Amino acid sequence: KQEVTQIPAALSVPEGENLVLNCSFTDSAIYNLQWFRQDPGKGLTSLLLIQSSQREQTSGRLNASLDKSSGRSTLYIAASQPGDSATYLCAVRPMGRDDKIIFGKGTRLHILP
Amino acid sequence: GAVVSQHPSWVICKSGTSVKIECRSLDFQATTMFWYRQFPKQSLMLMATSNEGSKATYEQGVEKDKFLINHASLTLSTLTVTSAHPEDSSFYICSAPGPSGYHNEQFFGPGTRLTVL
Numbered sequence: 001k002q003e004v005t006q007i008p009a010a011l012s013v014p015e016g017e018n019l020v021l022n023c024s025f026t027d028s029a030i031y032n033l034q035w036f037r038q039d040p041g042k043g044l045t046s047l048l049l050i051q052s053s054q055r056e057q058t059s060g061r062l063n064a065s066l067d068k069s070s071g072r073s074t075l076y077i078a079a080s081q082p083g084d085s086a087t088y089l090c091a092v093r094p095m096g097r098d099d100k101i102i103f104g105k106g107t108r109l110h111i112l113p
Numbered sequence: 114g115a116v117v118s119q120h121p122s123w124v125i126c127k128s129g130t131s132v133k134i135e136c137r138s139l140d141f142q143a144t145t146m147f148w149y150r151q152f153p154k155q156s157l158m159l160m161a162t163s164n165e166g167s168k169a170t171y172e173q174g175v176e177k178d179k180f181l182i183n184h185a186s187l188t189l190s191t192l193t194v195t196s197a198h199p200e201d202s203s204f205y206i207c208s209a210p211g212p213s214g215y216h217n218e219q220f221f222g223p224g225t226r227l228t229v230l
Binding site: 031032034036041042043044046049051089091093098099100101102103104105106108 | 145147154155156157159162204206208210217218219220221222223224226
């Protein structure tokens with residue numbers, strides 16, 4: 001059974017710092033891995049999608065890497081800003097006949113001004 | 114891009130009433146949609162898979178008679194919370210796999226916040 005774990009559960013860093021959020025999954029048989037952002041009381045915003053054949057994806061100050069064999073992904077945020085404060089969710093789509101995705105519990109990020 | 118909408122965005126109801134939440138794929142067809150529930154400060158928990166033209170598939174522990182799902186068209190799935198109680202208060206989110214060309218990406222609705230008094 002696929003399980004997704006995110007570490008740390010919460011993180012507070014001063015503005016301007018670079019930071020890394022971690023995601024691990026137990027079964028490497030996945031189609032893709034997706035990183036989402038969720039603001040309090042709001043829906044999900046997709047940040048980056050990495051296909052199983054890819055090693056990384058970049059969007060602006062965000063860079064996500066994927067090491068499928070070891071079951072790990074990281075989300076790197078450069079030059080953090082207070083507006084980056086949110087919960088970041090990692091989700092994998094396991095290989096199989098359905099389109100289900102499995103979420104981690106998220107990392108609550110707080111950027112201190 | 115592929116857009117998923119939900120209606121209503123929030124609803125308050127009295128205990129014992131039923132509430133219907135709609136999930137629509139606006140510019141693509143979705144034979145499958147997913148319904149999630151999220152309690153405060155918790156992650157998303159998959160409740161059920163909605164299948165167009167057939168019965169929904171429920172995750173273990175989710176009451177089928179409590180959470181009725183109908184997927185009557187290729188762009189609309191509905192979730193009805195029957196005889197709602199305060200413990201059903203939660204944030205409900207739906208998603209759909211994007212059309213071909215979107216590389217298996219899931220698209221999420223903005224969510225519906227249900228408060229049962």
